[in-house]
Amino acid sequence: METIIRPKKTFSWSDISELWQYRELMYFFTWRDLKVRYKQTAVGVAWALFQPFVTMIVFSIFFGNFAKMPSDGIPYPIFVYVGLLIWQFFSGALTETSNCLIANQSIITKVYFPRLILPISAVLTKLVDFFIASIILIGMMIYYGYTPNLLGLLILPILLFISFLASVGGGLFLAAVNVKYRDVRYILPFFIQILMFITPVIYPASIAGKYSWILALNPMTGVIKAAHAAILGNAPINWQLLGISFITTLILFVIGVIYFKKTERYFADII
Numbered sequence: 001m002e003t004i005i006r007p008k009k010t011f012s013w014s015d016i017s018e019l020w021q022y023r024e025l026m027y028f029f030t031w032r033d034l035k036v037r038y039k040q041t042a043v044g045v046a047w048a049l050f051q052p053f054v055t056m057i058v059f060s061i062f063f064g065n066f067a068k069m070p071s072d073g074i075p076y077p078i079f080v081y082v083g084l085l086i087w088q089f090f091s092g093a094l095t096e097t098s099n100c101l102i103a104n105q106s107i108i109t110k111v112y113f114p115r116l117i118l119p120i121s122a123v124l125t126k127l128v129d130f131f132i133a134s135i136i137l138i139g140m141m142i143y144y145g146y147t148p149n150l151l152g153l154l155i156l157p158i159l160l161f162i163s164f165l166a167s168v169g170g171g172l173f174l175a176a177v178n179v180k181y182r183d184v185r186y187i188l189p190f191f192i193q194i195l196m197f198i199t200p201v202i203y204p205a206s207i208a209g210k211y212s213w214i215l216a217l218n219p220m221t222g223v224i225k226a227a228h229a230a231i232l233g234n235a236p237i238n239w240q241l242l243g244i245s246f247i248t249t250l251i252l253f254v255i256g257v258i259y260f261k262k263t264e265r266y267f268a269d270i271i
Helices: 013-021 023-038 044-066 076-098 117-144 150-180 184-197 205-216 219-232 239-270
Strands: none
Touching: 013 023, 023 117, 044 076, 044 117, 076 117, 076 150, 076 184, 076 219, 117 150, 150 184, 150 219, 150 239, 205 219, 205 239, 219 239
């Protein structure tokens, strides 16, 4: 008996059930990426703490002390660290996802499995880094005397879910494009660098004044602003801005999935 496997042009419920069937493979891909990243390193997983911590110190010195960047009445180091946690999860996941097909081309061309596993496992790897880096945030909150309320703890999974969808949606589109046009690896770092400066990571969204609506088009704006409000309690959560971020993220996710599924049939041929 001969079984012919053909990729479908659209995303359907069978794709979700298939992902569940291959959930162990997703786990092994995630675990493999974590081991490869920190293999033969003297510090190990502490690198997940080192990067956001050093970045926070540099930003605090130059933007907090020298440039006197406002932070909505919050000590600048903890203000910028909350934004960096969310942002580095998103940007790191987007980068890893966009390159996941190229990095696994030897597997893609030899054996069948749901290709969606690769971008999802890449994001899950960055989610592990996020939780490791959150240890420093807990220490900073104790040092500065901040205690998150119950709403802040409940909304954090929602913020991570929106960031997850944004990185997967954008990553799926870029990964599919990257298979055919390798320019993505050169364009994406520059794009992420520019995008960071139009995201309220190192400054509050209120600094934009009447042009703050432009920042709202960035899906990470509502997420980071809500993270500041929920975790640090400096202001009420702007549900309207968070809703705009969610809708924008959902549109990005749908576009990414549709484009990925339409081009999936060509991956093994041109990769």
